[in-house]
Amino acid sequence: MPPSPTCTSVPTSADPAPVAVTCGEPAGIGPEVIAKARALAPEVPFFAIGNPDHFRGSSAEVRVIGAPREATADALCVLPHDVPGPAVPGRPDPAQAAGVISAIARAVALAESGQAGAVCTAPIHKKALKDGADFPHPGHTEYLAALAGGAEVVMMLACDALRVVPATIHVALTRVPEVLTPATLETALRVTHAGLRRDFGVRAPRIAVAGLNPHAGEGGTMGREEVEWIAPLVVRLSEELGCFGPLPADTMFHAGARAGYDAAVCMYHDQALIPIKTVDFAGGVNVTLGLPFVRTSPDHGTAFDIAGRGVADATSMTAALRMAWDMARRRAEAF
Structure with missing residues (x-):
């Protein structure tokens, strides 16, 4: 697979608005990798949405801004958002859950209004959001789809060497056979095809489809799904x-x-994520295809075990920002 082009040019007046980066879980490594990415991706205009105090003491100078258009590359620009209390590394605070969730909604609103060119989300801690705000969604992907009015979306994990899409996402392995239907798989294929064309510039996409069973069922001897409906579809x-x-x-x-x-296109979560995390553990990017706006995220979690130690690897956040900017520019050029 040819690698996606990396954004290296200086932004111009014809470029989209800066990328909105959500704060994610304050007790995790999100604030640290966002700050580090400011220096690693100077060509990408972006601003963070969150409590400015959660970024202070990081590797970047923090500058509070009043509007996205004020974002500059010489500091970590933060658009203040109500996420109360201190950020204690490794100790999520349920009182911050509502602020973390509303920061995502605010980023989406800015993207939909054209004030942000794309959305890049720092990792959230789903249990903290559920405990603190009864967050009903399995993850970012499902919440973003709801914010977009119920858009049909798929989760893609992408790096230079590989792009994968799980047809079923955050469901227990025992439930995959009931959730995986012809309609589910067809949606994944259609959204992937459209996303490759619109967001990655692949004019004639080639999509490989994985089997559900070992050896893709081996002619029905190790499972009948491939014979009965996957192959015909x-x-x-x-x-x-x-x-x-x-x-x-x-x-x-x-x-x-x-x-x-x-x-x-793979059949379940780990079938897709194990290969890409083996191929490029640090550089993978989570992309939500099918949304009316661009959304990317680093392909890692909150990493509470190393939060606050200054050792978090910002490679994936940097790649997510660059990919978001590339995709936003590609969409802008199409209009």
Whole structure:
């Protein structure tokens, strides 16, 4: 798969508005990696949404701004948002949950109004949000879809060497056979195809489809899903969407196989995430395809165990910001 182009040019007056970066869980490594990314991605205009005090003492100078248009690259610009109390590393505070959630909604509103060119979200801690604000969504992806009016979305994990999409996301493995339906898989394929064209500039996408069972069912001897409906669906959509398969998942992620497709659609969470985290653990980016705005996120969690120690790796946050900016510029050029 050819790598996505990396943004290296200086922003111009024709570029979209700066990227809005949500604070994420204040007790995690979000504030640290956002601050570090300011120096690592000087070509990307962005601002953070959160409590400015949660970023003070970081590796970047903090500058409070009153509007997204005031964001500059010579400091970590923060648009103040009500996330009360101190950020205590490794100790999430349920009292901050509502502020963390509303920061995401605010970033989306800014993107939808054109004041932000894209949304990049720092990691959240789902239990803290549920405990503090009864957050009903399994994760960012589902919440963003709800904010977008129930848009049909898929979660893509992307790096230079691989792009993967799980057709089912945050569900227990025992529930995958009931959640994975022909409609679910077709939606994943259609949204992936459209996203590759619109956001990654792939004119004729090639999408590899993984099997559900070992050896892709091996002709029905290790499971009937491939024979009964997965293969027929892929064949029906192959010409329209450039998809092929189902392929045995254990042989489709080595370098030679990856060269034959632009993205792989997998059947469940770990089938997709294990390969990309093995190929590029530090540099993967979470992208939500199907939204009316661009959204990316680093492909890691809150990392409470190292929060506050200054050792967090900002590679994924930096890659997420660069990808968000690339995608925002690509969408802007299309209009």
